[in-house]
Amino acid sequence: MRCSYSFVNFFIMTNIGFAVNPKVEFFTFFYKKAPVLLARPPYIPLMVGNRASGAAKDMKGDDIGINISVKNKYYSELTGIFWVWKNTRQDIVGCMHYRRFLTRKKEPLLYKQKRLLYYLLGLYKKRSGIIYTKNARLFRENILTEDEALELLKNYDLILPRRRMLRHSVKKHYERCHNKQDLEFLRTLIKERCPEYLGSFEAVLADNRLFANNLFIMSRADFDRCMEWLFDLLFEFERRVRLSEYTGYQERIMGFLAERLLNVWFDYQKLKIKELPMIYFKHFKYCKG
Secondary structure, eight states: OOOOOOHHHHGGGGGOOOSSSSOEEEEEESSOOOOOSSSSSEEEEEETHHHHHHHSSEEETTTTSSSGGGGGHHTTHHHHHHHHHHOOOEEEEEEEETTEEEEEEEHHHHHHHHHHHHHHOHHHHHHHHEEEOOOHHGGGBBBHHHHHHHHHHOOEEEEOOOOEEOOOOOOHHHHHHHHHHHHHHHHHHHHOOOGGGHHHHHHHHHHHHOOOOOOOEEEHHHHHHHHHHHHHHHHHHHHHHHHGGGOEEEEEEEEHHHHHHHHHHHHHHTTOOEEEEEEEEEEEOOOOO
16 A cells, blocks of 8 residues: 655645654765765765774764664665664655765756767766766756755655666666576565565566666655665565675675665555756865865
């Protein structure tokens, strides 16, 4: 059964207990010392994996309160998402990366012209919906604002980066890049713990589009339900496998699985989704927030 509500309903329900002015927080996850593009509301920098690195100096770390910071090498940004889930409270929650942000602004003409080259170079699918830039000074002002997000959430349940277009199906793409047995094991877990999601699981694997990067903005109510479902499956997966057998790039196994599982949850819940372009800052110079 779908339990989500649109942000229009959020405002309608203010007469029975909801705040008129919703509390909005977007957490940006860092895993090392790096430029902080935005440190003003609603954006809050958070150092993930801080239990091991101790890199958090001028920002919060994910190793206080209820946390899984020690598992960061396997869970990546999910240790930050878990920390937000267990240690914060707000009406609207967003999770970003220190170099990846959503935008509602129009892409500058020069960057639109550059996209013509993507067709010639065969990079259109890979770069669809992503604005690659080194110009932090210009594009920092294009990052999604709180007012823009609230305006969108009047009509949508969820804000996500535009879906990636893959050359192959999600299933084949995963099998080419990771251990194909992971997906079979996930199918087994879903069949055991939440079999009603099997149809969505198969639909996501058969598609060639994917919401990537574990990046989103949603209501706290949806966030809580989603995280409860997601981490139940991830923790069970962890209990039944030997994470020590995943090495190098593959150590980030739980983050890779979460990307696919979030797509399954979105599909099953039939949420009304607004897709936005994502700004990907590459090799930017320091720029104060």
